[in-house]
Amino acid sequence: MVQSLASWFGGRGKLEAREEIAFHLFAAPWLIGFLVFTAYPTLASFFLSFTHYEVITPAQWIGLDNYLFVLHDPLFWQSLQVTALYAVGSVSLGVTFAFLLALLMNQPVPGISVYRTLYYLPSTISGVPVALLWMWVFDPAFGVLNNVLKFFGIQGPQWLFSTTWVLPAFIIMSLWGVGGAMVIYLAGLQGIPRHLYEAAELDGATAVTRFRHVTIPMVSPVIFFNLILSIIGSFQTFTAAYVMTSGGPANASLFYALYLYQNAFQFFKMGYASALAWVLLVIILALSMVVIQSSPYWVYYEGKLKG
Amino acid sequence: MARKASSTVVSRRALLRDTVSLAGTLAGLVLLQACATGNPPAAAPTAGSSASATTAPTASSSTGAAAAPTAAPASSPTPAAAPAAQGASTTEKATLSIVWRTSAGEEKVMKQLWSEFQQQHSNVTIDAQFATGCDVDKKVELLVAGGTPPAIWSSIACQGVRYWVARNKTVVLDDYVKRDKYDLTDFYDAVMPLCHWQGKLVALPALQAPTLLVYNQDLFEQAGVPLPPKSWDDTNWNWNTWLEQAVKLTKQDSSGRATQYAMGSWGDLRYSALRIFGTDWFDLQTIIDTGYPSTFFPDRETAIAALQFEHDAMYKQKVVPLPGEVQALQAGAPNLFQTGKIAMQQDLNFAFLSDAPVKAFKWSVAAIPAPVKLKRFNFMYPDQYTIIKPQKYEDWAWELLKFMTSPHGYQGYPIQANGGIAPRKSLSQDWVTTVQKLSGKTKEELQVAVDGMGIQQTAWGHPCIVPELWPQGIQPSLDKFFANEIDPKTAVDQIEAACKQVLAQAKGQ
Numbered sequence A: 001m002v003q004s005l006a007s008w009f010g011g012r013g014k015l016e017a018r019e020e021i022a023f024h025l026f027a028a029p030w031l032i033g034f035l036v037f038t039a040y041p042t043l044a045s046f047f048l049s050f051t052h053y054e055v056i057t058p059a060q061w062i063g064l065d066n067y068l069f070v071l072h073d074p075l076f077w078q079s080l081q082v083t084a085l086y087a088v089g090s091v092s093l094g095v096t097f098a099f100l101l102a103l104l105m106n107q108p109v110p111g112i113s114v115y116r117t118l119y120y121l122p123s124t125i126s127g128v129p130v131a132l133l134w135m136w137v138f139d140p141a142f143g144v145l146n147n148v149l150k151f152f153g154i155q156g157p158q159w160l161f162s163t164t165w166v167l168p169a170f171i172i173m174s175l176w177g178v179g180g181a182m183v184i185y186l187a188g189l190q191g192i193p194r195h196l197y198e199a200a201e202l203d204g205a206t207a208v209t210r211f212r213h214v215t216i217p218m219v220s221p222v223i224f225f226n227l228i229l230s231i232i233g234s235f236q237t238f239t240a241a242y243v244m245t246s247g248g249p250a251n252a253s254l255f256y257a258l259y260l261y262q263n264a265f266q267f268f269k270m271g272y273a274s275a276l277a278w279v280l281l282v283i284i285l286a287l288s289m290v291v292i293q294s295s296p297y298w299v300y301y302e303g304k305l306k307g
Numbered sequence B: 001m002a003r004k005a006s007s008t009v010v011s012r013r014a015l016l017r018d019t020v021s022l023a024g025t026l027a028g029l030v031l032l033q034a035c036a037t038g039n040p041p042a043a044a045p046t047a048g049s050s051a052s053a054t055t056a057p058t059a060s061s062s063t064g065a066a067a068a069p070t071a072a073p074a075s076s077p078t079p080a081a082a083p084a085a086q087g088a089s090t091t092e093k094a095t096l097s098i099v100w101r102t103s104a105g106e107e108k109v110m111k112q113l114w115s116e117f118q119q120q121h122s123n124v125t126i127d128a129q130f131a132t133g134c135d136v137d138k139k140v141e142l143l144v145a146g147g148t149p150p151a152i153w154s155s156i157a158c159q160g161v162r163y164w165v166a167r168n169k170t171v172v173l174d175d176y177v178k179r180d181k182y183d184l185t186d187f188y189d190a191v192m193p194l195c196h197w198q199g200k201l202v203a204l205p206a207l208q209a210p211t212l213l214v215y216n217q218d219l220f221e222q223a224g225v226p227l228p229p230k231s232w233d234d235t236n237w238n239w240n241t242w243l244e245q246a247v248k249l250t251k252q253d254s255s256g257r258a259t260q261y262a263m264g265s266w267g268d269l270r271y272s273a274l275r276i277f278g279t280d281w282f283d284l285q286t287i288i289d290t291g292y293p294s295t296f297f298p299d300r301e302t303a304i305a306a307l308q309f310e311h312d313a314m315y316k317q318k319v320v321p322l323p324g325e326v327q328a329l330q331a332g333a334p335n336l337f338q339t340g341k342i343a344m345q346q347d348l349n350f351a352f353l354s355d356a357p358v359k360a361f362k363w364s365v366a367a368i369p370a371p372v373k374l375k376r377f378n379f380m381y382p383d384q385y386t387i388i389k390p391q392k393y394e395d396w397a398w399e400l401l402k403f404m405t406s407p408h409g410y411q412g413y414p415i416q417a418n419g420g421i422a423p424r425k426s427l428s429q430d431w432v433t434t435v436q437k438l439s440g441k442t443k444e445e446l447q448v449a450v451d452g453m454g455i456q457q458t459a460w461g462h463p464c465i466v467p468e469l470w471p472q473g474i475q476p477s478l479d480k481f482f483a484n485e486i487d488p489k490t491a492v493d494q495i496e497a498a499c500k501q502v503l504a505q506a507k508g509q
Helices: A002-008 A014-048 A065-072 A074-105 A112-124 A128-137 A144-151 A166-190 A194-202 A207-235 A239-244 A256-266 A270-298 B012-037 B104-120 B135-145 B161-165 B174-179 B217-223 B239-248 B269-275 B284-290 B300-315 B323-330 B394-404 B407-418 B425-439 B443-453 B469-482 B488-508
Strands: B094-101 B124-131 B204-216 B258-263 B342-348 B363-366 B379-386
Touching: A014 A270, A065 A074, A065 A270, A074 A112, A074 A166, A074 A207, A074 A256, A074 A270, A112 A166, A128 A144, A128 A166, A128 A239, A166 A207, A166 A239, A194 A207, A207 A270, A239 A256, A256 A270, B094 B104, B094 B135, B094 B394, B104 B124, B104 B394, B104 B407, B124 B135, B124 B394, B161 B379, B204 B217, B204 B407, B204 B443, B217 B342, B239 B258, B239 B300, B269 B300, B269 B379, B269 B469, B300 B469, B300 B488, B363 B443, B394 B407, B407 B425, B425 B443, B469 B488
Parallel strands: B094 B124, B258 B342
Antiparallel strands: B204 B342, B204 B363, B204 B379
């Protein structure tokens, strides 16, 4: 058996062939999984995006109609606008808050590990429980947020029931998970060589100058990494919107992924949903490329020569 | 001996080649397997293939006590005759699959019913699968896509029967009905139009759920307000008299925060928002006939006035809570009414069982207030059973459908299973007797639901074949309206424009 397989692999030596076979056998589970559960659905969705397909009826080839319809679909633009605004708000706030928190957690004070744990803890819980929790936080009548505002004499908004406030509510809620990014920033901050700060101090640099000219450049690769991940994540927001508002009120929280889901699994327009998925891929790819292209101007890699 | 460095290197080309070979081999194996296990389709059923006719439902078979279905076949009504031995469909063993919703009460009764059917037909096995909510539909979609639809399907989840009908996926039942002399005259008139499509019978009724008003008797008595009438003929009980009472039934604490509301909400806004005032978003009959609406706001002025009335009740008289207040009011209770902070609520007949555990206050049911000038136009939800194509054992599927729609089948589901009303007129008193036992309510109270069926018409979403019409056409503007962001006229204009756009898209695809 091995002999025949060995000859099939090009008549090389027995040991060589056995190792190659072993390699393929060990790699096969992942490869098969990749082909069946990732590559095939990906290619199939690309094909389906050119069809009218409702699952129960055969797919009908309609060329670029789904993509052309995207351009004329007001809900596509609405969902894109909602998602883009959310991305701007949540990414900028998330990156800033996580970084500031990491700076705080990097202070050599007693019991700092307890604080680090406490700030990281919320990010270990995600999905539906968090959504349900925040529904109560944002409750206009009894929610903790409006009661805090009331304490300061401010009449809180209707949050999830207001077309104006629902998106800010989601952006505020997105800060729940900053603990994860904070830990990455913290690792980056702790990786900055101490001697850089000492040298700057000897040169008379103030704390602000050291932060600006040492800390930020040295952490910039981590900021870059978190930025890319945050952008991708914000464009894929789904669970919270699905659980908390279902896209309402008046489509004010109709996130792109939710609209895609509705088309696929509520209206069973699989062809159109596939087209939306590929458009999303292009959007995320384009945004990621913009960030990557801009990185030489603001990301500092130690040891890399400029120009 | 030292190994050559090259011995552990796998070139990208070789990896790609081998991967493709492996995938090809696997695909070939899967294809071979698929071909090997495929069974030839059963012979197509013919109208004349039955050996004997099914006994038509009679009054005597339906007036007995609606005891829980038992395993003994003898306790069943006359079993539906087995299809004649015609080809493979009746002689070989058949497995019929069914997808049903996860519900403790229903699951027990359904399994009992299917067990009885299996006992009556020894070569039939029922493979039941259960899923939650809309997952029922997703499961069915996948089964249909795989060419193995469930034997019978019911609109128990999110999809309506018209979804299948409009895609030509349902078996036409006329020949079967004719062959077996299946009696359709016992069904309520309001449920039958939805079972037809383009002149053909494509479904049979499964249940109907009429609307009614549940009220907290203690709160009425405390406020000195007369109890609402149970008669649907009493037009003095209209929305003007309701508002007078509603003000007395609403209470606030010293800080001005409401502690008690006259009504919890305006119900299922898709249907109740306008119908309780005698009008609708669309012309119902055209939707029943064609699946699409053609006229928007048949009575525009009444629609605007209705929305204004509802808005005022929330923002001016403050007798109905704002959407943002409901979650806190409900505070984890199964529904708003059960909190005891709500004097009235539009509900369905299922309330008799769902509110039965309430012991903290006395409650009862009444007719929903009438429109001030127009005729009552309340809605009910009708569910159907249908057979989805292609069926390997279509004759058996029909037999199962007959069994489920027999008086005995209906006594199990919906009457026993969830307190739903069976669509057979002859079973109305069975429903009263059974639900009276289960809920402890009086016959007079239960009769409110039965009487309501005579005047209530199907919810438009059931015959409509454009599911996007509500979420994309109506709901967004209605959200803005109830959030106090637009006036009713603007809402009506926006709804009409959005609905036209949704319809144009739907028809264009």
